[in-house]
Amino acid sequence: MSMVNAFDATAADHLDPEDRALIDRRSKVLGPAYRLFYDEPLHLVRGEGAWVWDKAGKKYLDAYNNVASMGHCHxxxxxxxxxxxxxxxxxxxxxxxxxxxxxxxxxxxxxxxxxxxxxxxxxxxxxxxxxxxxxxxxxxxxxxxxxxxxxxxxxxxxxxxxxxxxxxxxxxxxxxxxxxxxxxxxxxxxxxxxxxxxxxxxxxxxxxxxxxxxxxxxxxxxxxxxxxxxxxxxxxxxxxxxxxxxxxxxxxxxxxxxxxxxxxxxxxxxxxxxxxxxxxxxxxxxxxxxxxxxxxxxxxxxxxxxxxxxxxxxxxxxxxxxxxxxxxxxxEGLQENARRVGGYLKAGLEDIASGHRNIAQVRGAGLFLAVECMNEDDSPDAARARFVVNHLRRNGVLISATGPGANILKIRPPLILSEAEADHFIAATRAAFAAA
Amino acid sequence: MSMVNAFDATAADHLDPEDRALIDRRSKVLGPAYRLFYDEPLHLVRGEGAWVWDKAGKKYLDAYNNVASMGHCHxxxxxxxxxxxxxxxxxxxxxxxxxxxxxxxxxxxxxxxxxxxxxxxxxxxxxxxxxxxxxxxxxxxxxxxxxxxxxxxxxxxxxxxxxxxxxxxxxxxxxxxxxxxxxxxxxxxxxxxxxxxxxxxxxxxxxxxxxxxxxxxxxxxxxxxxxxxxxxxxxxxxxxxxxxxxxxxxxxxxxxxxxxxxxxxxxxxxxxxxxxxxxxxxxxxxxxxxxxxxxxxxxxxxxxxxxxxxxxxxxxxxxxxxxxxxxxxxxEGLQENARRVGGYLKAGLEDIASGHRNIAQVRGAGLFLAVECMNEDDSPDAARARFVVNHLRRNGVLISATGPGANILKIRPPLILSEAEADHFIAATRAAFAAA
Structure with a gap:
């Protein structure tokens, strides 16, 4: 089974030369069992709260990190x-x-x-x-x-x-x-x-x-x-x-x-x-x-x-x-924050879904949410999920996808997520689905 | 197989009441699979270099730590x-x-x-x-x-x-x-x-x-x-x-x-x-x-x-x-230090062994040394090893024992060990064998 949202190393030509060089060095020493995320891997240098920064200084809302749940570098x-x-x-x-x-x-x-x-x-x-x-x-x-x-x-x-x-x-x-x-x-x-x-x-x-x-x-x-x-x-x-x-x-x-x-x-x-x-x-x-x-x-x-x-x-x-x-x-009352902001985020995603025939369901609990993408023939829409994941990444929002059909967006922001950050996420997701 | 140098929780009466209470709390939450070292467990609060301190402020030369090999809290x-x-x-x-x-x-x-x-x-x-x-x-x-x-x-x-x-x-x-x-x-x-x-x-x-x-x-x-x-x-x-x-x-x-x-x-x-x-x-x-x-x-x-x-x-x-x-x-040249101070320490232990009919062999490489204790009938002398380990512990030096006969002292100081610290170790070991 190939990994959902894995970088394809044979398609590295479009990458920044420094990143390409680092990927080559990495493959040489870490070997073939390691995988990177995204069509264009992320080269991170700093994290704070719900945000991470790449080496060019671009910031990303990290909505896919179930490790730094208290926020990066709390x-x-x-x-x-x-x-x-x-x-x-x-x-x-x-x-x-x-x-x-x-x-x-x-x-x-x-x-x-x-x-x-x-x-x-x-x-x-x-x-x-x-x-x-x-x-x-x-x-x-x-x-x-x-x-x-x-x-x-x-x-x-x-x-x-x-x-x-x-x-x-x-x-x-x-x-x-x-x-x-x-x-x-x-x-x-x-x-x-x-x-x-x-x-x-x-x-x-x-x-x-x-x-x-x-x-x-x-x-x-x-x-x-x-x-x-x-x-x-x-x-x-x-x-x-x-x-x-x-x-x-x-x-x-x-x-x-x-x-x-x-x-x-x-x-x-x-x-x-x-x-x-x-x-x-x-x-x-x-x-x-x-x-x-x-x-x-x-x-x-x-x-x-x-x-x-x-x-x-x-x-x-x-x-x-x-x-x-x-x-x-x-x-910091993070259980309550996960309940409250998670509910707010889910409502925002449901609003996107209500106008979109390729979103079959928004589900989840607290700050763990999923958006299931389906084709009109009810088959899993992995292509749309992949497009949305990579569109969000280019626009500074990090999520991934999962499921047997690779068609389910997996959304796991840190538990400190604010409503303003949830708004940012919803807007970016709306734009990604609109572009898909 | 019972663990060499394990604390026997049924023999806790002689311990400090605060430690006894902590051991009880510990058993209650961590359960029965955990073991403590020594006849009298060590309650540590601080470490620096080759030394650790217990809660009463007593210091110990840690000659049994293959984790903090660079010295505690380097x-x-x-x-x-x-x-x-x-x-x-x-x-x-x-x-x-x-x-x-x-x-x-x-x-x-x-x-x-x-x-x-x-x-x-x-x-x-x-x-x-x-x-x-x-x-x-x-x-x-x-x-x-x-x-x-x-x-x-x-x-x-x-x-x-x-x-x-x-x-x-x-x-x-x-x-x-x-x-x-x-x-x-x-x-x-x-x-x-x-x-x-x-x-x-x-x-x-x-x-x-x-x-x-x-x-x-x-x-x-x-x-x-x-x-x-x-x-x-x-x-x-x-x-x-x-x-x-x-x-x-x-x-x-x-x-x-x-x-x-x-x-x-x-x-x-x-x-x-x-x-x-x-x-x-x-x-x-x-x-x-x-x-x-x-x-x-x-x-x-x-x-x-x-x-x-x-x-x-x-x-x-x-x-x-x-x-x-x-x-x-x-x-810090620690490989060379391990070679040099390890050799010095081994020579000191060999000097103790040369005057002692219950030490069958001193062996090892660098700062990993063993002293094998044998009875006069050539059976493993686990009792002597246990005595020496606990005598050293009471005198502020930490080692343990190993081997199928539980009769082999295992000595693993940090790689930063100085000759003065090696002298301290040798003196304490000489005293332990003399008292055994």
Whole structure:
């Protein structure tokens, strides 16, 4: 599967000579596995708030960054990391207040049943740890994920990431089911459909002698095309996996940390209490910190017999970064801002859609929005999505696209987005669709 | 397998009440998988150079830290990270000079054949990526590691980490062979012995229908007990794995970045050119950065068909951290310091050993040294090692122990260690052995 919105290196002739030279040097040393975004890659040199600047001094509204969710270079986070870097940076085999204070505060944002949290450095590591614990606890191997899921890139979780394409081995232990589809399935049927698909996957797995250890989903189905609604539709599938002896793991790398506006975590919109919760991306606003929260009984034996030590995971600087992000979410009211400005932005996009026959749907929650582009014959309009993404980029607004048809605009501005910035985004998007 | 030098939480009565309370809070939120060091855990609050301070203000010479190898809170590294944090911290799907400059400089420290480097966040991720590429390139699954190897904690590389104990599944694809043993095998036989053991493992694997994809070793065999000598003994095994169609992966997470004094990388002491090289721990002096270097042909197909994107891996701040570490190694002459002060420290330890019938051997390279404690009946003297480790800790010097018998002192001071600090270490070690 080729990557949506990837730069095509064979079409580099039109680029600035300096950028072309840098791309050549980059390919030479980083090799062929790296990809750049956009028809014309962006050469960035500075970031602040919702904005980034390229080397020519042109500024861009970054509406596609789920890492710097507090805004680029947020001074409170930068200060907290820098200060701790200058004082002490060891690891969790020495006692340190920072990691304990942070773990307590992080867990206080979740249901009480999620009693422990373990720290890792990347979302992949968080999901890989959840998987190890799930398989160890259940003595089972099978995992069910959605058809275009992305849960990371370690060998074990790359098996759970079909969005990486068919060259990445899926192995015998994984089954894929359809993600929700808000265009073709009525809202009130989403829950039953997902549970029925999960049931079929379990039957199929058992026919090969594999028992289900876990059902893992991104609770807003980001890479599948963004399907947060209707709130509550996950419950039947979660009930089913538990009835069948497996665990429910909520991958909150994308929806977590207040992005959906209505809740700190995506699973809370569904009224669920997961067995495990994985977190990453915005957790340190760019500092590599991630984690896995879990119900304590799941890790009792694993903890005693296998132990876990992640050299950088939960070190004093990582804890300071994570704590600073929670400070910013709280003191700046970012969950409420995501709800309010996200709603405003969605209304603006719906207004564009109402006059445009090639926009099938605007959906999302808080500051995570999707615009689905369809041809008049109801086939996915990937060409329009690509045009809009690159038109916006040329006009100083950054988004990308996703979905099995590469036709769904993926919009994820920082949680600090203002209404004025939302207006800027809406105007640029209106212009892009008008030009398409 | 229980962890060497782990704190026993059931023996907490003698601890400071505040520390006991923190340990309780810590267990409650982090759960049972975490371990602390020492009979009496260390509650650290500050670090500088080769020293750390506990909350009572007592200082400790940190001779066991392979992360802060440039010294705790090295001002050049702190400054480089802090400065970049305040300017821009995005990712590798935008063009940025930092990651390209760093990759070029890092690769310039290696043989030309290692033409690409890919960036990850932890040593586990670096090894996991190497494993994915090795299996993809060879279309084979089998891996051979040493009996007490540690290569990380993702599901796939935890299979390659028998030092985690038998509860961690090894799976059908992995075979274990003896590490070198400098006490029982004459130096000139080490190379042939290792190759013969590798050959047997390959035969055993093939009997189960599994072909060898790779032979992975820490090039100083840290967790097995530290066996860097004689230089060159790895060559026959490396020749063999290649003759059998597998790859040789050098895990440089421990020996890399000048620790062995004589070379930047452990494999260079053996005169080898690996197929892949993995790096971590000291690479960012505590900032989570790691990487996998490789011969370009290995990643050509993987790069095209599977792509690789690690959200934080190689971001502008990670590149700045890595670059600053290379600056410090170069400008402060740390490879030469590791060679010179390491030799001085080793001579001091050999002097202690020469008067002590329970020290069987002092060995190592540069500032990575081991002291093997044996009973008079030639059984491993784990009790003495534990006594010395905890005696040193009480007297303000930090080391730990390793090896299958938990009887090998593991000594890894920062590369900035001075002769005066080495004298301090030698005096404390002499006192610990005298009291044992």
């Amino acid at each position: 001074p409170h986070v930068v200060q907290a990391i820098s200060a701790q870097l200058g004082v002490l940076n060891t690891h969790t085999r020495y006692l340190h207040d920072g990691v304990v204070d942070y773990a307590e505060r992080l867990l206080s944002t979740m249901p009480d049943a999620l009693g422990h949290v373990m720290f890792t450095c990347t979302g992949s590591e968080a999901n890989d740890l959840a998987l190890r614990i799930a398989r160890s606890y259940t003595r089972r191997q099978g995992v069910i994920v959605t058809r275009l899921a992305y849960h990371g890139l370690s060998e074990a979780v790359s098996e759970l990431s079909p969005s990486l394409g068919d060259f990445v081995p899926r192995g015998p232990r994984v089954r894929l089911i359809d993600a929700p589809n808000a265009l073709t399935i009525p809202p009130k049927e989403q829950g039953a459909k997902l549970a029925a698909d999960l049931a079929s996957a379990i039957v199929d797995m058992r026919a090969d002698g594999i028992e289900p250890a876990a059902f893992i989903v991104d609770t807003v189905f980001s890479s599948d095309g963004l399907y947060p609604d209707p709130a509550g539709f996950l419950q039947p599938a979660v009930d089913l996996i538990r009835a069948e002896g497996g665990l429910f793991i909520a991958d909150e790398v994308q929806p977590g940390f207040a992005r959906t506006g209505e809740a700190m975590w995506g699973f809370q919109r569904h009224g669920l209490v997961p067995d495990m919760v994985t977190m990453g991306k915005p957790m340190g606003n760019g500092f590599p910190v991630s984690g896995t929260a879990m119900q304590p009984h799941l890790v009792a034996e694993f903890g005693e017999k296998a132990r876990y030590f992640n050299t950088f995971g939960g070190n004093p600087v990582a804890a300071a970064a994570g704590m600073a992000v929670l400070d910013v979410i709280e003191t | 001002p050049h590294v702190v400054q480089a990270i802090s400065a970049q944090l305040g300017v821009l911290n995005t990712h590798t799907r935008y063009l940025h000079d930092g990651v390209v400059d760093y990759a070029e400089r890092l690769l310039s420290t290696m043989p030309d054949a290692l033409g690409h480097v890919m960036f990850t966040c932890t040593g586990s991720e670096a090894n996991d990526l190497a494993l994915r590429i090795a299996r993809s390139y060879t279309r084979r699954q089998g891996v051979i590691v040493t009996r007490l190897a540690y290569h990380g904690l993702s599901e796939a590389v935890s299979e390659l980490s028998p030092s985690l104990g038998d509860f961690v599944p090894r799976g059908p694809r992995v075979r274990l062979i003896d590490a070198p043993n400098a006490l029982t095998i004459p130096p000139k036989e080490q190379g042939a012995k290792l190759a013969a053991d590798l050959a047997s493992a390959i035969v055993d694997m093939r009997a189960d229908g599994i072909e060898p994809a790779a032979f992975i070793v820490d090039t100083v065999f840290s967790s097995d007990g530290l066996y860097p000598d004689p230089a060159g003994f790895l060559q026959p095994a490396v020749d063999l794995i290649r003759a059998e169609g597998g790859l040789f992966i050098a895990d440089e997470v421990q020996p890399g970045f000048a620790r062995t004094g004589e070379a930047m990388w452990g494999f260079q002491r053996h005169g080898l050119v690996p197929d892949m090289v993995t790096m971590g721990k000291p690479m960012g002096n505590g900032f989570p950065v790691s990487g996998t270097a490789m011969q370009p042909h290995l990643v050509a197909e993987f790069g095209e068909k599977a792509r690789y994107f690690n959200t934080f891996g190689g971001n502008p701040v990670a590149a700045a951290a890595g670059m600053a570490v290379l600056d410090v190694i170069e400008t």
